[in-house]
Amino acid sequence: MEKFAELVKEAIKAREKAYAPYSNWLVGAALLCKDGKIYQGCNIENFAFTATNCAERTAFFKAISEGEYDFEAIAIVGGDRQKGLESYCYPCGVCRQVMSEFCDPDEFKIINGISEQQYQVYTLREMLPHAGYVKGGNNEGNSFFGNKV
Numbered sequence: 001m002e003k004f005a006e007l008v009k010e011a012i013k014a015r016e017k018a019y020a021p022y023s024n025w026l027v028g029a030a031l032l033c034k035d036g037k038i039y040q041g042c043n044i045e046n047f048a049f050t051a052t053n054c055a056e057r058t059a060f061f062k063a064i065s066e067g068e069y070d071f072e073a074i075a076i077v078g079g080d081r082q083k084g085l086e087s088y089c090y091p092c093g094v095c096r097q098v099m100s101e102f103c104d105p106d107e108f109k110i111i112n113g114i115s116e117q118q119y120q121v122y123t124l125r126e127m128l129p130h131a132g133y134v135k136g137g138n139n140e141g142n143s144f145f146g147n148k149v
Contacts, residue, residue, distance in 0.1 A: 004121060007032055007075035008113035012085070014040035014055065015077055021045060027078035027089055029055035031063055034070040039063040043078075056095040060102065071102060073109035075119070088112040088120060096128040105133045 007030045015028025020043055027043040041059030045052045053061075056076060063071070078089030090112055091099070099108065105125035113119035125133075 003032070004073070004075065004109075004111050004119060005116040007038070007073060007111055008077065008116050008119050010038050010040060011055075011075040011077045011113060012116075014042050014059075016042075018042040018055070019044045020081070022047065022049075024081040025078060026081055027055040027076065029059040029077075030075045031056075031059035031071060032073045032075075033063060033068045034072050035068075037063075037068065039066075039068070054092060054095050056091050057098055060098055064102070069102060071108060073111060074099070075111040075113055077113045085114045088114060091127065096124070097131070099124050100128055100131045100133050102134070105131070 010030035011028040013028065014030055015026050018026035018028065020026050022045050029041040031039045031041065039059045039062045041055045041062060043053065043055045044058060056074060059074065076089055076091060077085055079085040079087070091110065103124050106123055108124040110122045110124060110127050111119050
């Protein structure tokens with residue numbers, strides 16, 4: 001699909017901005033909002049590893065901080081600084097959990113790319129089955145406080 005190829009292209013551009021002096025693993029993400037806006041994100045490492053932010057969350061937090069809450073898809077690319085994009089880069093569990101807060105699990109698409117011509121497409125539910133989703137999914141989400149959200 002042409003839209004997904006364009007999103008992968010934007011993720012590749014975002015990857016160029018990654019700050020990864022410790023792992024040398026550069027990740028880029030491009031988040032497509034339902035209104036057509038695209039927010040880029042890159043990984044931003046920190047010597048205190050838990051302070052590191054993934055590319056996917058960077059893109060989501062940028063969009064949310066601008067008032068966007070309706071998302072259609074995200075493209076993710078990642079690879080070693082020297083070797084480049086050789087294999088697929090999948091979102092970590094924390095990023096998948098952030099997606100589950102804001103995205104319909106059966107409609108939101110996760111595109112893992114190597115190039116504009118080579119990518120895989122999954123739904124959020126395929127990537128994170130059996131989760132407590134907040135959006136969509138027949139209100140199946142439960143908050144940590146035990147109440148339905």
